[in-house]
Amino acid sequence: MIKIINLSKYFGKTRILNNINLEVEQGEIITLIGTSGCGKSTLLKCIDGLEKPSSGKIYIDNIDITSKNTNLNQIRTRLGIVFQQFNLFPHMTVKQNITLAPIKVKEMSKNEAEFVAMELLEKVGLLDKINKYPDELSGGQAQRVAIARSLAMKPDIMLFDEPTSALDPQMTMEVLDTLKNLAQDGMTMIVVTHEMKFAKEVANRIILMSHGEIIEQNNPTEFFDNPQKQITKDFLESVNL
């Protein structure tokens, strides 16, 4: 579904990503872990076309998104991304946040979009907040609305960029539950996270990154119980499972 070949990314002279190769199959749930600044978020933004890679190719269903001829907006309707800081639009209600893109990009009718919004809000347990503004929501609620906003475009793949790191433990639980439900529905997901417990329970594959490179990847059992590389061992030691 996603195929990344020799991807590198520089900011000025600083190397953020170095020669990344990765393939993601439909229905896979991948967690990206690593210390902050290791390039996980940048990798995610490259996949969504929000950052332009310095070199290398990214294919989404065999369409090269790094090519100039590709209509990024069209590809993006197939991908959803949820950010660490929610990034809800502060001047719109929850309903408007969710229905904006379906109406404007997918040209859905207003009624239909609102129906979808209500369905999704019910799924994340926030139907009563439909007419609230983002600043009236708690962090956990705002993040769940952000997830609903992405899901409203009916994406095939969901990307999560540290969705819980701005939240306290209680709210983290709420958001992770939403993610688990999504996983059970069979959504293809890439989750950048520091939540090792979540990674262990939900992911099919765990990828450790360090200094812009993929160090080790494996299924959760192998990854946690039988790490191959020294960096992985050190990392697991430091997060103190």
Next chain:
Amino acid sequence: MYALDFSVLLDAKNLIWQGLLITLQVSLLSSIFAFLLAVLITYLRDLPNKWIVWITNAYIELARNIPLLIQLYIIYKVYPHFGLSFSPINCGILALSIYTAAYISEVLRSGMNSIASQQKQAALALGLNSLQTFWLITFPQAIRIVIPTLGSQFINLIKNSSLVSFIAVVDIFYVIYKGAADDFRIYEYFLLGTLIYMGLTGVVAIITNIIEKSLKVYGREAKV
């Protein structure tokens, strides 16, 4: 077709030079007075005396919400009735100083507000009095933050100095306007006027930049 002929400017070069000197004199003196007055106002506004604060606030609102031209006319026409007569050029300097000081003190206050109140409390706790706290602790930090905004106030002052021509002071604007209208050499004179004002405001912008770079803003490095 209008043919540009810059020789008219050469013929008028003495007048132009004198006008430029008047503009420079008015701008420079007003800048100094306005800044000093603004610092005083900023200090007074920070005192825990509600009467002083009320009076300084009233001054700032009056100065900012009445056109400079009216303030200039009041000083020029009304003050003499109360025994305060100044030469036209001094009226201009006075009006510009009072007007600009109100704006500068607002800029300085926004700088003061951005300094953590703990700084002031710490200084007072060490036994410094309010003047020492202002002069040694809060003001030096505030001024570093607001230098770019301060620069644009001085640029406004230079442009506003052209209003002295309304009370018959022959500044550079007056020379340009009269020359353009009397000689029917509109484009030559206005091109020169534009270049002169761009030059003057450009110099202030450059100076502001140099000062900004040479003054380190403490405690700000990590935030970038």
Next chain:
Amino acid sequence: MNDIIANSDLLFKGLRITLMLGILSGVTSLVLGTLLGLARYSNITPLKICAATFIEITRSIPLVLYIVFIYLTCSPILGQINIFHDEIFGSLEFQSAFIALSLFTSAYIAEIVRSGLKSVETTQIQAAKALGLNIFQRLKYVILPCAISRMMPALVSQFISLIKDTSLASIIGLIEFTRSGEIIYERTYNETQILALVALVYFVICYGMSQFSKKLEQRPFGIIKLGF
């Protein structure tokens, strides 16, 4: 007091011209300034350079220079066009002052618009991009609404400046509020009362606007209603 009452007609007429000049140039400069600000914010280099040149030149010269330049260069043309036969709008002085104030203010508004646009966080723009919104949709639904609410205080203070700036149109002989006061005290020698009244009227208008702006700041998104 008698001098004021006896000449109240002239004062009212002057005030009307001041307000009309302010409102008309205000609206025009808002439209023009927004277009200029967008041009300078855009990625289209020639557009950017043209907008930046106009803005920077305009911002570095005094308004009076602008007014007399427009008056001296445009009045022959305006005199020939002569579209309005209205007593006020038809005068070359009013038309010149209107053009000068609109152009001058639009340069300042353009900078307010540009810094408002720049203040919208990249993360917000990224979120809008990620949802598949194109550049016009991003501007319309996300960037402009956020930017406008942030621009409001600066815009209001620009309009306060504009009202004060209309007084400079007296230099080309437009009998607006300041000039009407001047005419009266030149006749009656009652400078104190007349200038006090003129100052008071300007103060009430401008201070009122600044208080209104403070109210707006207290409810950041209250002014923007969205329907799509």
